Amino acid sequence: MTIQKQIVITGAGLVGSLLAIMLSKRGFKVSVYERRPDMRKERMSAGRSINLALSDRGWKAIRRVGIEEEIRKVAIPMYGRMIHDIKGDTAFYNYGEKDQAIYSVSRGGLNCVLMDLAEKHGAEIFFNERVEDIDLKNAVLTTENTSTKAKTLIQAERIFGADGGFAASRLQLQLKTDRFNYSQSYLDAGYKELTIPAADAGGFRMEKNALHIWPRGQYMLIALPNMDGSFTCTLFFPFEGVPSFASLDTKEKMLRFFNDTFPDAVSLMPDLATLYFENPTSSLVTVRCFPWAFKDKLLLIGDAAHAIVPFFGQGMNCGFEDCTVLDDLMNEEKDWNRIFSKFEHSRKPDADAIAELAVQNFIEMRDLVSKPEFILRKKIESRFHSRYPEKWLPLYSMVTFSEKSYAEALKEGKRQDCVMEKVMSIPGIETKWDSEEVEKIMLEGAERM
Secondary structure, X not given: OOEEEEEEEEOOOHHHHHHHHHHHHOOOOEEEEOOOOOOOOOOOOOOOOOOEEEOHHHHHHHHHOOOHHHHHOOOEEEOEEEEEOOOOOEEEEEOOOOXXXXXXXXXXXXXXXXXXXXXXXXXXXXXXXXXXXXXXXXXXXXXXXXXXXOEEEEEEEEEEEOOOOOOHHHHHHHXXXXXXXXXXXXXXXXXXXXXXXXXXXXXXXXXXXXXXXEEOOOOEEEEEEOOOOOEEEEEEEEOOOOOOOOOOOOHHHHHHHHHHHOHHHHOOOOOHHHHHHHOOOEOOEEEEEEOOEEOOOEEXXXXXXXXXOOOOOOHHHHHHHHHHHHHHHHHHOOOHHHHHHHHHHHHHHHHHHHHHHHHHHHHHHHHHOOOHHHHHHHHHHHHHHHHOOOOOOOHHHHHHOOOOOHHHHHHHHHHHHHHHXXXXXXXXXXXXXXXXXXXXXXXXXXXXX
């Protein structure tokens, strides 16, 4: 059994790897312990590489550690949603103002880049090391190698738990501390990954710079572009009922459903049947817990503290913003007790807010984006924002293209909902949407916000 002393990070995922870069650049000796094999050497598990949407909060953290140029090389801008109706017709809607975009990145590809950069900056990453125990009072970590079963005892200065939604580091707080609050809640829907391959000549079969959505009420299909010309598609679908993952249990049933429901997508997926039945069906969970810290010895960060469902594209961005906030606190404070305490108390309201917003956006993407009244509402908001940008910033832009806290964005979004309910109830709003009457109501509402 070996004994070492350093700052330890559990989990070499996106947040753990970014945090390793940040701490290494500050001069700390950083060791990262990862349960999985090195994905740079072994192929990722099929069907578990959902693409991510990198937006302003994430880019801020990436710029903070000086790796923007490297990440830009593996990111594709998406300037809006491309909505596919059941007839195969499409309509494009910008996410924000001109040139504002979210960026499609491969989870695995981005993770590999971040791990390379973490090692380049001096961090050591140990793979196949499962967290078995943490002595919280003394910051001693015990790991077991998943291949050799050898145990390693690591004496750390402090430990950062960045090991994801089912974190072993969080479990230690649950088991060993008093008054630890924890909850997890699952959606009735799960997800399955599918693929639209690149065109024969290597190009894209659909618009490259858009997030594609096939909204169908209780379920939806989305597609994000990859650097090689392919699209990673994700089917969000009920586990039970008709239709559901449970009911589409034969190739014939599945193909009939897809041809009826997503006809233009089916024609682009030659391996649909194989991928549908070979790729796993995964669940969607929200995790809430508190406290996130044990004295100055252990701090949860990223999904380990606040896992959310992916429908606002903010899981990674929120975790990266955690790193930015922690970095700011390290500039302000020297005492780690104060750093950890300020971190958990400042970030907890934001984590709860984005969790709520993410579930809300699932309903929006799945049920509302193709409805005429929703499209009209967004048109009204966009016009008002363009005329009075200081008075009205749409909720999506608050979350995605600003540094406004998630908690404040949630509050303002609710106030905006009240104003827009009044606007949308105006008789004949379809013909009055750009009238002085509408503008007056929105101005009055904006002044009260």
